[in-house]
Amino acid sequence: MTEKRVVLSGNEAIARGAYESGVRVAAAYPGTPSTEILETLNTHKGMHVEWSPNEKVALETGMGAAFGGVRALVVMKHVGVNVAADPLFTLSYTGLRGGLVLVTADDPEMHSSQNEQDNRNYAKFAKVPMLEPSDSQEAKDFTAMAFQLSEKFDTPVMLRTTTRVSHSKSIVLTQEPSPPIAPPKLIKDPMKFVMLPANARRRHPVVEKRLEDLHLFAETFDGNRIEWGNNKIGIITSGISYQYAKEAMPEASFLKLGMVFPLPEKLIRSFASRVEKLFVIEELDPFIEEQVKAMGIEATGKTAFPLCGELTPALVAKGLKGFTPPPLEEISKTLPPRPPIMCPGCPHRGIFSILSKLKLFVTGDIGCYTLGFLPPLSAIDTCVCMGASIGHAMGLDKALGEDALGKVVAVIGDSTFLHSGITGLLNVVYNKGAVTLIILDNRTTAMTGRQDHPGTGFTLQGEEAIQVDLVKLVKALGVKHVKVVNPYQLAVTERVIKREIQRPEPSVIIARAPCVLSRRERAVTGKAFFVSTESCTGCRVCLRLGCPAIEWVKEEGMNGGGKKRKGKAFIDRFLCNGCTLCEQICKWGAIKEKNGE
Amino acid sequence: MENKVINILMVGVGGQGIILASEILADVFMDAGFDVKKSEVHGMAQRGGSVSTHVRFGPKVFSPLIKEGEVDIFMAFEELEALRYIHCLGPQPTILLNEQRLNPPSVSLGVEDYPEKVAVILSQRAAKIKSIPARDLALKAGDVRAVNAVMLGALYNFLSITENTWNDNLLRRFPPKAQKINLEAFQLGRSA
Numbered sequence: 184m185t186e187k188r189v190v191l192s193g194n195e196a197i198a199r200g201a202y203e204s205g206v207r208v209a210a211a212y213p214g215t216p217s218t219e220i221l222e223t224l225n226t227h228k229g230m231h232v233e234w235s236p237n238e239k240v241a242l243e244t245g246m247g248a249a250f251g252g253v254r255a256l257v258v259m260k261h262v263g264v265n266v267a268a269d270p271l272f273t274l275s276y277t278g279l280r281g282g283l284v285l286v287t288a289d290d291p292e293m294h295s296s297q298n299e300q301d302n303r304n305y306a307k308f309a310k311v312p313m314l315e316p317s318d319s320q321e322a323k324d325f326t327a328m329a330f331q332l333s334e335k336f337d338t339p340v341m342l343r344t345t346t347r348v349s350h351s352k353s354i355v356l357t358q359e360p361s362p363p364i365a366p367p368k369l370i371k372d373p374m375k376f377v378m379l380p381a382n383a384r385r386r387h388p389v390v391e392k393r394l395e396d397l398h399l400f401a402e403t404f405d406g407n408r409i410e411w412g413n414n415k416i417g418i419i420t421s422g423i424s425y426q427y428a429k430e431a432m433p434e435a436s437f438l439k440l441g442m443v444f445p446l447p448e449k450l451i452r453s454f455a456s457r458v459e460k461l462f463v464i465e466e467l468d469p470f471i472e473e474q475v476k477a478m479g480i481e482a483t484g485k486t487a488f489p490l491c492g493e494l495t496p497a498l499v500a501k502g503l504k505g506f507t508p509p510p511l512e513e514i515s516k517t518l519p520p521r522p523p524i525m526c527p528g529c530p531h532r533g534i535f536s537i538l539s540k541l542k543l544f545v546t547g548d549i550g551c552y553t554l555g556f557l558p559p560l561s562a563i564d565t566c567v568c569m570g571a572s573i574g575h576a577m578g579l580d581k582a583l584g585e586d587a588l589g590k591v592v593a594v595i596g597d598s599t600f601l602h603s604g605i606t607g608l609l610n611v612v613y614n615k616g617a618v619t620l621i622i623l624d625n626r627t628t629a630m631t632g633r634q635d636h637p638g639t640g641f642t643l644q645g646e647e648a649i650q651v652d653l654v655k656l657v658k659a660l661g662v663k664h665v666k667v668v669n670p671y672q673l674a675v676t677e678r679v680i681k682r683e684i685q686r687p688e689p690s691v692i693i694a695r696a697p698c699v700l701s702r703r704e705r706a707v708t709g710k711a712f713f714v715s716t717e718s719c720t721g722c723r724v725c726l727r728l729g730c731p732a733i734e735w736v737k738e739e740g741m742n743g744g745g746k747k748r749k750g751k752a753f754i755d756r757f758l759c760n761g762c763t764l765c766e767q768i769c770k771w772g773a774i775k776e777k778n779g780e
Numbered sequence: 781m782e783n784k785v786i787n788i789l790m791v792g793v794g795g796q797g798i799i800l801a802s803e804i805l806a807d808v809f810m811d812a813g814f815d816v817k818k819s820e821v822h823g824m825a826q827r828g829g830s831v832s833t834h835v836r837f838g839p840k841v842f843s844p845l846i847k848e849g850e851v852d853i854f855m856a857f858e859e860l861e862a863l864r865y866i867h868c869l870g871p872q873p874t875i876l877l878n879e880q881r882l883n884p885p886s887v888s889l890g891v892e893d894y895p896e897k898v899a900v901i902l903s904q905r906a907a908k909i910k911s912i913p914a915r916d917l918a919l920k921a922g923d924v925r926a927v928n929a930v931m932l933g934a935l936y937n938f939l940s941i942t943e944n945t946w947n948d949n950l951l952r953r954f955p956p957k958a959q960k961i962n963l964e965a966f967q968l969g970r971s972a
Contacts, residue, residue, distance in 0.1 A: 352806055
């Protein structure tokens with residue numbers, strides 16, 4: 184066995200753990216902070232690794248593989264589990280043959296998410312065990328343990344990470360992969376895998392018995408350990424919170440839980456009885472605290488540590504020993520913010536500048552284009568979950584009727600549309616909604632770092648694939664009015680939008696241009712434009728595009744035509760890539776392809 | 781060998797190569813025999829947003845995040861971003877400041893002003909401060925993207941890690957075409 188020391192992120196370590204465990208099928212839909220797991224796993228040969236269209240499909244694919252006897256890894260961000268919840272809850276009943284590990288990457292603090300739900304609740308709800316690593320070494324080790332547990336107890340096992348564990352890096356000892364487990368085989372076992380009521384009724388007690396067995400197992404599980412320090416303070420904790428607590432109070436005694444569901448009741452009772460004051464330190468919900476208190480044990484938890492947001496070393500030190508973090512300095516409070524922003528040359532910018540100009544109510548969705556919410560574009564009015572833009576527009580149409588006609592438009596990305604927009608559009612057609620949907624087809628899953636999907640023509644493993652034809656797809660759903668536009672052509676695109684939103688029928692506009700960061704296709708020249716100091720009147724219209732390449736230069740004076748101005752526009756030639764939007768909206772012809780001055 | 785944990789905070793703007801610099805740094809510390817952890821948040825936009833990365837090394841590191849008020853070495857790749865994190869500085873910080881200003885959107889739009897005298901404000905808080913024209917030096921080395929290698933070169937002088945360890949890791953991280961430029965940028969950072 185050759186061991187190697189490497190610095191890995193939690194995500195890379197999970198991929199390594201799955202590889203070392205001989206995983207044969209892995210499926211996911213990209214989502215921060217989980218995306219790198221499959222991308223890393225894909226660097227190894229000898230397995231099928233796929234981007235599925237959504238998390239439900241990913242889990243069902245993993246289930247099928249596990250029913251066939253191989254080990255399967257299924258990965259998603261926390262909100263993805265909501266999509267996959269339907270198969271998950273019944274998978275708990277069927278169990279499987281090969282091991283199945285479901286990674287849920289939670290995002291406390293919502294660094295890149297729409298909510299911060301605590302997915303430990305899913306383990307309890309679905310009655311499946313959950314492991315929670317607190318650094319990269321544990322991320323690798325727990326992945327391997329999760330596969331073993333899955334097979335030993337005939338259950339899916341959830342592995343929960345949080346952004347800090349997913350994206351932090353620490354040293355990991357890697358090992359060579361273990362040889363593949365028993366070869367895959369078709370074995371008919373309908374009593375176990377066909378969840379008709381009669382069979383499901385027989386499976387439910389099996390689930391309850393399994394949970395009892397897991398409770399017992401948790402008492403001796405290696406991942407749950409006591410680190411004795413003094414007996415004044417005892418801390419029950421797990422995940423990243425363990426690291427912060429060790430940092431704040433290394434002298435305390437720790438019960439470090441690697442399995443957060445089910446909990447080892449005897450171990451907790453014995454630990455609690457030997458310390459004077461007991462703390463439970465956990466991010467988000469009082470998940471462990473409530474169970475500890477239900478055992479009749481006194482503990483301090485959410486009264487000392489916040490319910491909302493991510494914990495930090497300072498917050499944990501504050502709750503444990505009254506540490507006061509240094510206040511934000513005055514100068515830091517007034518600094519201009521630096522929010523994420525659409526890239527220079529982004530194909531979404533033109534669409535949102537038009538929607539902003541037309542002052543439409545825009546039902547939005549999840550993707551880079553959600554940034555259309557930010558000023559100066561300020562052109563997104565709703566954003567809740569994947570695919571919701573279409574339902575929102577449909578509901579508004581049904582609620583407001585003619586009052587909404589010509590005032591509402593739905594926008595959705597190509598990957599998001601394929602994830603869960605198709606059924607929404609089908610409903611618009613079926614239930615006669617006067618909805619206009621703009622599909623922002625940039626031919627990639629951009630926000631998570633440009634992953635392939637069924638519309639790109641390639642798989643995660645780099646093979647060519649049949650590319651779904653969006654025009655034919657939406658026509659097949661029954662949409663009669665389908666227009667494809669180039670979003671870099673502002674005048675044409677605006678005309679089409681104005682016409683389509685007036686239709687009392689479903690219509691779809693496909694705004695098609697590759698993501699400006701695409702490695703495969705380019706729609707912009709890459710040649711920077713210039714602002715003519717001579718012609719610029721300082722009207723600031725180009726600034727309304729919110730393009731990072733265009734800056735305002737304060738400078739009172741006059742332009743070449745003798746027109747007074749308070750400043751002028753300037754284009755950074757290192758950032759501009761010649762998308763031409765600003766040239767198209769400049770009424771003064773001051774933005775030019777060649778520097779004539 | 782350091783017998784306590786040293787905290788390095790790197791801040792700047794997406795696209796400046798900060799994450800890559802922090803990854804090289806983590807490998808350098810591991811190769812030098814330390815425990816090391818690093819953490820940053822990415823996601824949302826590809827470039828242009830505020831970026832901060834924590835790197836901690838020592839005999840044993842628990843938290844991947846540095847507690848506010850405990851930064852030992854502060855590497856600011858951009859002036860405005862430096863000010864955002866002043867409260868994180870420890871009592872005797874070493875500050876490496878790249879003399880570069882990148883306007884955030886509200887400054888580009890002419891709505892807000894870029895702060896002035898950043899180096900002066902920082903020097904009042906530093907035990908040691910070093911200003912580095914990293915962008916100019918990167919261009920001199922042959923590629924504006926080598927700002928991160930220049931900054932690592934400047935850091936070299938404040939750590940006792942062998943040149944070989946640095947070189948091995950710089951060579952490993954860059955494709956052959958970019959190796960010469962980055963090694964040159966590192967050297968320019970050292971002598972800045």
